[in-house]
Amino acid sequence: MAGDKSLFSTPTVRHATSRDYDDVYEPAEDSFLMLDALEQELDVLRSMKPTVCVEVGCGSGVCITFLARLLGPQAFCLCTDINPKAADFARRTGRENNVLIHPVLCDLCGAVEYRLQGQVDVLLFNPPYVVTPSSEVSSGGIEASWAGGVKGREVTDRLLPRVGRLLSPRGVFYLIVLRENVVEEIETAMKHQGFTMTTVITRKAGREHLSVVKFHRVR
Amino acid sequence: MKLLTHNMLTSNIIKGVTKGFPLVINPSRVEVQEVDFNPDFITRVLPKLDFTALKQAATQVGHADKLPEALPETADFGEDLQKTLHHVLLQVEVLEGELVCPETGRKFPISNGIPNMLLNEDEVS
Numbered sequence: 137m138a139g140d141k142s143l144f145s146t147p148t149v150r151h152a153t154s155r156d157y158d159d160v161y162e163p164a165e166d167s168f169l170m171l172d173a174l175e176q177e178l179d180v181l182r183s184m185k186p187t188v189c190v191e192v193g194c195g196s197g198v199c200i201t202f203l204a205r206l207l208g209p210q211a212f213c214l215c216t217d218i219n220p221k222a223a224d225f226a227r228r229t230g231r232e233n234n235v236l237i238h239p240v241l242c243d244l245c246g247a248v249e250y251r252l253q254g255q256v257d258v259l260l261f262n263p264p265y266v267v268t269p270s271s272e273v274s275s276g277g278i279e280a281s282w283a284g285g286v287k288g289r290e291v292t293d294r295l296l297p298r299v300g301r302l303l304s305p306r307g308v309f310y311l312i313v314l315r316e317n318v319v320e321e322i323e324t325a326m327k328h329q330g331f332t333m334t335t336v337i338t339r340k341a342g343r344e345h346l347s348v349v350k351f352h353r354v355r
Numbered sequence: 356m357k358l359l360t361h362n363m364l365t366s367n368i369i370k371g372v373t374k375g376f377p378l379v380i381n382p383s384r385v386e387v388q389e390v391d392f393n394p395d396f397i398t399r400v401l402p403k404l405d406f407t408a409l410k411q412a413a414t415q416v417g418h419a420d421k422l423p424e425a426l427p428e429t430a431d432f433g434e435d436l437q438k439t440l441h442h443v444l445l446q447v448e449v450l451e452g453e454l455v456c457p458e459t460g461r462k463f464p465i466s467n468g469i470p471n472m473l474l475n476e477d478e479v480s
């Protein structure tokens with residue numbers, strides 16, 4: 137692996153044609169914030185020597201590809217999406233960046249959560265977080281990238297109760313939240329499962345106040 | 356889809372399916388891709404595997420010849436076995452085909468190397 141410059145550079149998506157982004161979420165400020173959070177967490181992540189990493193809702197695949205590159209071939213990096221075009225695109229992103237990632241099409245982490253219970257060391261989710269009417273929360277296609285329903289939390293709230301079962305004892309969960317998502321409520325829900333929350337990074341992007349929050353078990 | 360990924364998939368997302376594991380593989384296109392051998396990775400991932408399911412999957416895709424019936428009891432496997440495991444877990448890729456739920460027979464397509472475990476609303480548990 138080359139120096140840290142290439143380690144931290146945004147994974148290339150040069151394989152994208154302009155039409156790909158009609159169907160797949162184009163890497164945007166929220167995606168880059170996740171990359172920056174992971175970069176900032178590099179020492180923590182490396183010192184825990186993760187073996188299994190999962191990204192829910194991989195979209196273009198830039199986040200899981202970035203993580204796979206940071207951690208090297210010691211980590212098994214699996215990702216999911218409900219959008220077939222996204223999973224396909226992510227697979228190409230991994231390949232273009234010379235890392236092995238393993239996309240699966242399923243709702244949240246449904247198809248892997250039974251076998252991976254208690255095994256996931258790093259979990260990522262940049263959910264559809266925009267506040268929309270519930271009816272817009274869709275089950276595929278580009279709308280599923282952003283439409284988050286009430287408080288922008290309808291999809292996130294379905295994942296939260298499963299996190300405790302999924303994560304290994306030392307496992308960590310990184311989640312993108314928007315100010316409108318009322319992060320205090322997420323914090324409370326996770327506290328009931330024994331997790332503490334810290335804010336890794338916050339940024340104002342246009343009108344969006346975005347943060348990456350991190351959950352780990354109280355020891 | 357690598358067989359490592361297959362080892363993590365279950366169909367108990369379907370209403371009424373209790374275990375849904377292992378999924379049967381009906382491959383129609385299988386490819387072998389060169390991946391750097393990393394013995395450390397194999398050692399770390401092995402405890403997370405169901406070896407019986409791996410053996411069955413490897414047989415279904417025609418790459419089981421060098422895999423033993425069971426893993427040795429000792430922690431130290433030797434390089435040959437590690438390389439065989441590396442090959443079966445990471446180099447063999449099912450590009451096209453289908454996965455079959457062992458309890459209901461529900462088929463899940465594998466296309467372009469990606470298993471599609473999406474369900475219709477009325478199938479969800």
Ligand SMILES: C[S@@+](CC[C@H](N)C(=O)[O-])C[C@H]1O[C@@H](n2cnc3c(N)ncnc32)[C@H](O)[C@@H]1O
Nearest residue numbers: 161167193194195217218219243244262280281
């Ligand atoms: C905001 S985009 C993030 C994409 C990518 N991770 C990034 O950071 O650029 C949200 C992604 O989640 C996916 N998604 C939405 N609902 C999902 C669900 N129920 N299960 C899995 N993925 C889902 C969408 O298809 C979309 O690709």
